Amino acid sequence: MLIQTRQPTFMHRYYGVMSRSVNSMSYSLAPIADLALKLWVANVFFKSGLNKFESFDSTVMLFTYEYNVALLSPYAAAWLGTAVELVFPVLLVLGLMGRFSAAVLFIFNIVAAISYPDISEAGIRDHVLWGIMLLVIMTNRPHSLTLDFHLSRVIKSDFTNK
Numbered sequence: 241m242l243i244q245t246r247q248p249t250f251m252h253r254y255y256g257v258m259s260r261s262v263n264s265m266s267y268s269l270a271p272i273a274d275l276a277l278k279l280w281v282a283n284v285f286f287k288s289g290l291n292k293f294e295s296f297d298s299t300v301m302l303f304t305y306e307y308n309v310a311l312l313s314p315y316a317a318a319w320l321g322t323a324v325e326l327v328f329p330v331l332l333v334l335g336l337m338g339r340f341s342a343a344v345l346f347i348f349n350i351v352a353a354i355s356y357p358d359i360s361e362a363g364i365r366d367h368v369l370w371g372i373m374l375l376v377i378m379t380n381r382p383h384s385l386t387l388d389f390h391l392s393r394v395i396k397s398d399f400t401n402k
Contacts, residue, residue: 271383282329289325335386
């Protein structure tokens with residue numbers, strides 16, 4: 241008994257070529273898209289941190305009279321908030337402790353949205369957008385445009401060479 245096999249049709253071949261092309265493009269474009277998200281979110285937080293740092297007396301006044309930060313003194317909250325907004329966006333863009341940096345900024349984003357009682361609907365939409373972007377960054381693995389990726393390769397090669 242002879243088993244007959246069907247030759248792939250044009251559509252089967254076309255689908256295979258297209259599927260491989262899309263996979264190849266997504267593999268090469270994913271790091272660029274991830275970096276674009278990081279740059280967008282980091283820009284927002286870093287500019288806010290610079291603003292707080294440049295007029296620190298006003299920042300302390302805001303934390304004293306505007307923001308409802310319950311667990312910290314206004315001065316400590318102002319310093320901590322400014323430090324988070326200046327340090328973690330830089331780490332995020334460099335991809336050094338990238339997922340951790342995104343998680344810190346995600347939590348900071350929630351605290352910032354909750355602690356300001358007069359936040360507008362547009363402000364809430366902005367915080368939701370930044371939160372979603374940070375969640376996407378947290379779910380992505382380190383890639384060739386991050387220091388985490390290259391450091392992990394160096395560490396792995398050190399362990400395998402010994």
